[in-house]
Amino acid sequence: MLIPCPHCGLRPSEEFVPKGLAEAPRPALGGRAKPDGPAWQNYLHLRDNVADHSHEYFHHALGCRSWIVVHRHTLTHEVTGATMAADFWKADKPAKGAKDAKSPTAETAEDGQ
């Protein structure tokens, strides 16, 4: 499998460490406020886990060390794009499966090299 790291371009999957589905945003730390249990339960444990296009965290651990969110189909393993984790929750989440103009895909990553 090849993963399009937004920084490095297309790279073999063995350079990455996957962490699991990126479905719910990570709840913010609440300062002195009482932390929000259900949000954390949702973030840490519960998953839609679809057999479809999905978003997953990968760490380019043997590479540039970016955390990225990979857009991938869990049944076909087709990779349609990737976003820096730093940007993923900021912007509007790209629609699942849609080729993401901002991120290199299997085709565009190559050109970037």
Added chain:
Amino acid sequence: MADQYGFWRLLAEGLRGHTGWKPAWRDPEPKAEYDVIIIGGGGHGLSTAYYLAKNHGITNVAVLEKGYLGGGNVGRNTTIVRSNYLHTGNVLFYEKSLQLWEGLSNDLGYNVMFSPRSIINVFHSDSARDADTRRGNQMILHGADAVLLNREGIRREAPLVDVDNPRFPVYGGLKQTRAGSARHDAVAWGFARGADRRGVDLIQNCEVTGIDVRNGCVVGVQTNRGPIRAKKVGMAVAGNTSRVGKLAGLPLPIESHVLQAFVSEGLKPMLHNVITFGAGHFYISQSDKGGLVFGASLDGYNSYAQRGNLPRVEHVMEAAVSFVPAVSKVRMLRSWGGVMDMSPDGSPIIDKTPIEGLYLNAGWCYGGFKATPGSGWCFSHLIANDSPNHHIEQMRLDRFETGYVIDELGAGAQHNLH
């Protein structure tokens, strides 16, 4: 019963050209309604149906299988059977299951080839030895068996293991003598035949596409072969738990991941026991047919595909030739994958759901083959009595909210780390 298996029957059939064998199970049309529907004709679904009939006298049962019986993980796993767990929540259950394995062939009248050839868990450091000592002690306190081996013990019991590996020298191992392996297909087929003969309808090529819930109670299911009504529905769909759960609107703490397995060409006896390596997350045994059956950990990414990729293959082989160097020249014959229902603590869930009459059996990760008889025993009890027996008291669905997790590895709430 007339259609019994056994030596004399085989002899008699041999003499008359095997014309007398009956189908191992019927191929019935689904009825309009059942007392209990079990979704999933894998090991757990079939054993649940078997014990519902045998232990609880509930025979108006259908097992709905979307493909062919036993085509899921029960038919594609590395067949290790053991109860060498650390936590009470697990040992109590897996030890019950191991006890059932010991009498299973005779109980089913079907040779499931359970072979107590022992499992040896090799460790590579003093701290790992202490952890395994604790585990061994816990096992014994829960009624299981365990033996601590030193290096010499490993040399004696598993001579092909590279005890002097300069990278990860072997310090010793924890052995469970009663553990072993079984023939995967025979387990599915034995339970299927047993359930069928007790009146259970096994319905293949029948995919559940909806779960009908009225006023918080389950009333039946939709399938590609039409709707079927039921008073109770049990889910035992392993890697497809989230998809089926969604049909009932259940949010579940499950991710699906692929695990690969491998078999070598058939060879004359080479390895006696099942061996697992702490440092390499690698396990290997030899099947009755002579193939070395082995595997390691998940590919790591989320997947519903029953196949994996080369990085994990390489990793597995690196571990294999490092720990059992003689296998280097042995050729890998076939590799495949199965879809695992990974829970956040690596332990299973057998529980009621918030929907009345809907029961959940899930989260087996890659350890549910050994659970097959135990799971059916306990799940059928839960379905029949609406309350868990003591073997599964801790396998609750709400434990992630409460924090009573059963984390064998101590890896924390990340599904793919277990």
Added chain:
Amino acid sequence: MTASLPQPMRLREGGLINRNRPLTFTFDRRVYQGYEGDSLASALLASGVKLFGRSFKYHRPRGVFSAGPEEPSALVEIDQGKAERDPNHRAPMVELYDGLETFSQNHIGPLGLDLMEANDLISRFLPAGFYYKTFFFGGLQAWYRFYEPIIRRAAGLGRPPMEADPHHYDKIYTFADTLVVGGGIAGLTTALSLARAGQSVLVCDERDRVGGAALWQGERFDGQSGAAYGDHLVAEIEAAGGRVLPRTTVFGVYDGGIYGALERCQDHLAKADRRVHTARMKYHRIQADRVVYATGAIERSVGFMGNDRPGVMLASAGHAYLGRYGVRVGQQPTIFTTNDGGYAVAAALAATGADVTLLDARADSRLEAEGVRVLRGVHATKAHGRMGLHRVDYGGAQSGSLTTDALLVAGGWNPAVHLTSHTNDRRQSKPVYDADLRAFLPPELVDSEAASGSVTGALGTADCLASAAAAAAKFGGAALDTPAVDEAVAVSAPKELWAVPGAGQAAFLDLQNDATVKDVGLAAQEGFRSVEHMKRYTTLGMATDQGKTSNVNGLALLAAATGREISAVGTTTFRPPYTPVPMGAFAGHHRQRDYEPFRYSPVYDWAEANGATFVEAGLWMRPSWYTQAGEADWLESAVRETRATRDQLGITDVSTLGKIDIQGPDAAEFLNRLYTNGWKSLPVGKARYGLMLREDGFVFDDGTTSRLAECHFYMTTTTAKAAAVMAHMEFVHQSAWPDLQVAFASVTDQWGGLALAGPKSRDCLAALFPELDVSNDGMPFMGVIETTWKGHTARLFRISFSGELAYEVAVPADVFDAFWREAMAAGAQWDITPYGLEALNILRIEKGHVTGGELDGRVSMDDVGLRKMVSTKKDFVGKAMSRRTAFSDPDRVKMIGLVATEADERIIGGGIVFDSKDGPFDHTTMLGYVTSVAAFSPLKDRSIALAFIKNAADYHGRTLYVVSHVHNRAIIEVTAESPHFYDPKNEKVTG
């Protein structure tokens, strides 16, 4: 050289062998001869050998069935010796070399008189799945001790190697624009077209010579032979910048355009010619944008009685032995065909002067072959000859019996579609049945895939070339001139004939696993109607050849038996590898010692030279203890090291700790979020102990972090968790707080670190840094000083893991060895003693400091008595989840210290704690368990331990019992106390 040995079946001329280079080899210790260019199979056939081996289940005598990788029967062992021997080589794929030693396998006694052949006599009692139906008499023990060992000994084919593999293997990353799998005429043609269009093309072919079927079929291309035309194409491809790799099997297709291939580099060479530094095999991990499947087709047989007899083989095999190797497989051969293809081999054999009869299953065929007697509407019904075929019976339009010494079966062609469906989830489809061609064709291909040649179902050479052009066109290939093909081979789709009428138990489908026509019927009868059920029940297609010649017949017969269309039954799943791959090939260099790289501390060499015994810790090699002359065991050394440290001065290497340099205006805020305690108030020049939780609220890691400047921190982690902590920090920074103004870098390798511990550590430090004030005032507990040593930065930390007055000093790793030696010299006056992990462990247990044994991923802050580390003023990672019910359950086990009552008894790590020595010992009565043990504590003059037990606070001062059932139910009496055995008031470290 030995005098020429007879090769009765070798023709005087023909074939692609080098008759000027005879080669000598052995089979079952008998000496034979062949020629350069021969395979083991062709050379043995040339020498008149028919019997090659025994089948898996019934031990039936078997010969060669094919001339390629699909071979199910002629499997041999190569070389002898526990390390060298290599079983299950397919004789047609073994290239002959001088001195090759081969052995038949799977028999007891000589190959001709196998005692296990008894199985064949009782085969009627051993149908498919017989073992499921019996062997339970006597229960589990009877099965395990009696029946199963018999089955195991009978099962398996070759004898496994029993020692480490002496060869080495390489993994190669290989890239191409387009990968062409298969170097037959079709693959080469497509490849040339693409290479000329400027693509980087890689052709892999698993045979020793590319050319495929054209090497033996006899057709001519623009007047050239197939071999010559193939060579021409190769030269042109290479001239256009392409690469052609022979002896390279593409064994698997993986996601994202990744392909696995195995190149055999040495096995074909005589031993003396093998190059020492070249790998035996190279495993290519190929990455290609596009792929062309040009894998050809594999012939299939027909089910009839005795169709496994030595001498019965595929027609294409007989043709290949003739065309490629100049071997005539029979003098009086019979061809049994279901299609036009059989005529070509019949004619070719007749042309050599053989007496050829052809049985054409089709009554309506009009074809003739020169010099061949043709019987139409006739099929073989039974082949005779246990050790070698001598007669065949036929039936149908007429019946009779023929004397014959070879029976060549042409049952039709199965396109080699295996690779085209390895990633079948991608397009959700399996191979598709074409009822006209009576063959399964590749499923619909995606944009990056094309198929070329007979794999597409194309029959004749001209059709193959047309499909080759179409495949090239799909990828923008350049136009080529098509050669004029003089087809030697008539082709047609076969008549539908999977097994002849009346075929039964001795009519074989899977020749290796002995699955018969009757077994398929039995499976259907017993309800195993799914093709996957049939496969598993009969084991058809599960042998080393994966059913390359048998699967399609089996599933077609299942379709017939269950009244379904073949397309409705479908194939079983094709899986990698296409042909078996040695496990060592995947591992490459990563084996045994090089399984993972070692990490070396900068003072590794010093430690090694000074008696250290090392232990692996997170890839590092760390000294466990340093043996001195006269010391009997590790404990003696470790206790000496511990005493020296407590009494005088110890030194230990802490270079392996994870170290992270953190800078930026938000650095303190970042730490505040990561750690449970507060960091904003930490003054510059001070260190603080910190505890991190995982997001699920359990303890993750601990360590000290120092403030070097207002916006500059230096964090340390445990050795084991260094990588995980770094990844965690990157995760929360990048995914949760990307705007936080902080940057960090791992500096683990930059710094070498040592700890000086013991009453004289201050003196030693002063000696090393005479210009510094390291007094208690100048450098108080948790003080940090940045200075230089010989011009190199040095960081001094007053922190203690041992519980002694202690300092850690970090200097750049490049100079650490020199610094360490200087510290040794400076400390000599106080007998400075290097200590390893064992002593470190005793010291820290005496002090009650936790490590991985305690922080096992399941404990809370409370469990390890670190509640005081939690700030209530702020939120931090893990806080929310650490408030779950279970965390405040009064039944949770908490840390406590244990001291053995008897001086000579050792507490056992992993032992279980009870409050009674009389039992009952079970999980309801257990209090907890032991995590870390000091086999001997000089402080207590006996063994001590850290443990976790319920209601820990209530047990201080009470007698408890550590029980280890796995140590012969050992029971050790202990007294519980605070885990802080040593200097609980911290006077030593702060004084």
Added chain:
Amino acid sequence: MDQSVIRSPLGPSWTPGHYGTVATGDDGSAEAGIRALHTPGLLLVEIAALPGKGEAMRAAVKKGLKLDLGDGSPAASLPNAVCSGPDRCLLTGFDLAAVKAAVGDLGLAVDQSSGRVRLSIDGADVPGLLAKSCPLDLAKWPVGMSQASHFLHIGCTWYRRSETGFDLYIGRSFARSAAEWLIESAAEFGVEILVPDA
């Protein structure tokens, strides 16, 4: 700074000389397909920008150190300034103080002179050697570009100096294993370990 106390991180197997297959060159002398060099004591500083400060940091580096890091991408790497991640770079030949002065409060600057080892390889067979562990396609790797990748299961950074010349930056504690591997794997082509210039 006292240079005499510096010790090479590479073990005893990294000793100048010829290893492995001996190929004979046109002039009849022994020829190695690969030449390898390590220079101990190299100055090496890692810099990384604070979030959002990448461009500013590169401008500061251009001003202070006269290094043009372009857009900060791997393709804009220089022989002595190798991009190892987003807004992250390994600078060789500058001492920490100078780099710190240039970077100022725009990012992090840490000394890695001991932390990273640079192994340089060159020679006609370098592509063959790289194929044994580097998962990158040389055909799509322009001269002058760096790539953060892996080598022997270890994270590393590569820089392509020329058609057949590459620098490998790798963590010091791994370097000895890496060097041993390199000699072993290069043996097929013949390898010459060079003596660093004094």
